[in-house]
Structures are given as structure tokens and as C-alpha cells.
Amino acid sequence: MSVTAEAPRAGRSPVLLIGVAGGWLSLLVCNYLAYPLLDVLALLALLVMAACWLLAVSTSVAVLVVLLLRRAYVWAAGLLVVAIGAGLILQTTNWERTYVDSQFRLHRGQLVELADRYRIGELPADVALPWRLRYLSIDGQAHERDGALYLPVWQDWRAESGVGLAYFPAAPSPDTLIATASGDLGRPVRYLGNGWWWVE
CATH class of the missing domain: 1.20.58 (Methane Monooxygenase Hydroxylase; Chain G, domain 1)
Known part of the structure; x- marks a missing residue:
């Protein structure tokens, strides 16, 4: 029993x-x-x-x-x-850092290729990303903003703040600003490699 x-x-x-x-x-x-x-x-x-x-x-x-x-x-x-x-x-x-760093490592080759095309002027101001990179951008696009190629990773629902990945052909200065949302300007705060920065 x-x-x-x-x-x-x-x-x-x-x-x-x-x-x-x-x-x-x-x-x-x-x-x-x-x-x-x-x-x-x-x-x-x-x-x-x-x-x-x-x-x-x-x-x-x-x-x-x-x-x-x-x-x-x-x-x-x-x-x-x-x-x-x-x-x-x-x-x-730090989940933000973990996510950004791992995604950059995972897609480094594709991001470098995208940056190369931007640097030689092959990309329009707003370009649809390849499907493997599309989820890294809230609208599936990369945008020319303030002398950089910018992928908006996130912005709040009122578009008052945002963060993203940006490629700068020349190293940004401490005063460099980039539009991360319609109501926000961000600074490149952390270098990821190959000209790419995390902007917040």
C-alpha cells in the first residue's frame, strides 16, 4: 500500500x-x-x-x-x-550590456559589411536592414543621423528617449550628439568595435 x-x-x-x-x-x-x-x-x-x-x-x-x-x-x-x-x-x-555585447558579437560581420557600404556611400538615408539584422532596429531600418549610421534599438512609446547602435566613420568626440528619438539626443557612451558605438 x-x-x-x-x-x-x-x-x-x-x-x-x-x-x-x-x-x-x-x-x-x-x-x-x-x-x-x-x-x-x-x-x-x-x-x-x-x-x-x-x-x-x-x-x-x-x-x-x-x-x-x-x-x-x-x-x-x-x-x-x-x-x-x-x-x-x-x-x-547588466542585461542591457549583456544583450548589446552578445548581439554585436553575433552580428559583427554583418554590421561591418553594413558600415563598409555606408562609408563608401552605397546606402540611402533610410535603408531596410538585411533580415538577420532587422530585429535589432525598432523599424527594421538603419538611418543616416548626424554623420553616423544609426540603428534605433529602442525608444519609449512617446518617442521622448531612445537608445541604439551607431557607426561613426571617424571617432566621435565627447560632445557628439545623435538623435535617438524625435524628442531625445544621445551620446556614444561605449565603444563596441569596428567603428560601432552604443548610444544612449
Whole structure:
């Protein structure tokens, strides 16, 4: 009788652990893809982020309660440490920098090719990006702005502030400004390589 009672409970453990892993993984993905999510979903992206946090925390608490009820204290302590550690890592990671740097590394060759075409005058003032780069720009285009080739990565819903990637044929000065939105001017703040800068 006890064997049959334990079997269903044991069978539920992998499902619960998969739920916890899925919750934290969804939160990781949402944090990494914050800019594309904000572009596509606008203010709903904040609800998606809140839902991911709720999923990660609630599944962790549910599994923790189950482990405590089963008196699996070592497993419960381990889960608690992992969940707190994951939460701290997610909160302390600079997701903007992580996203921008990884996307630049991933598309470096294509961005260099785009910059080469801009430098020799092959591009119009507003040009549609190749499909592999299109999601890096809120409108799928690169724009000639203030002597640079600019990809608007994000701007707020009122177009009062924005951030993006910019290629400068010559190194920008500390006073260089570029229009990042209709109501905002940004500065190149971090050099990424090959003439490309992060502008905010």
C-alpha cells in the first residue's frame, strides 16, 4: 500500500522540478530580450516580465513546500539556495550590456559589411536592414543621423528617449550628439568595435 502511495508522489517530482526550471528560464529569456519585447509588446512587456517573476517564484515556493512536507530538508535547502542565487544573478546582471555585447558579437560581420557600404556611400538615408539584422532596429531600418549610421534599438512609446547602435566613420568626440528619438539626443557612451558605438 505504501509503495503505491509513494509512486505517484515520486512521479510528480520531475514535473515540479521542470516547472521550477521553466519558470527561471523564462525569466532569464525575458530579461535578456527586454528590448525586443518592449519593441513588440510596448507596456505589455512589463506585465510579461512580472508574470515571469511570478512563475519563477511561485513554482519555487510550491516545490519548496512539497519538499518540506516530504521532510526532504536537504533538497529543500538546496532548492532555496539555488532560487536565491538565481534571483540575485538575475537582479545584478547588466542585461542591457549583456544583450548589446552578445548581439554585436553575433552580428559583427554583418554590421561591418553594413558600415563598409555606408562609408563608401552605397546606402540611402533610410535603408531596410538585411533580415538577420532587422530585429535589432525598432523599424527594421538603419538611418543616416548626424554623420553616423544609426540603428534605433529602442525608444519609449512617446518617442521622448531612445537608445541604439551607431557607426561613426571617424571617432566621435565627447560632445557628439545623435538623435535617438524625435524628442531625445544621445551620446556614444561605449565603444563596441569596428567603428560601432552604443548610444544612449
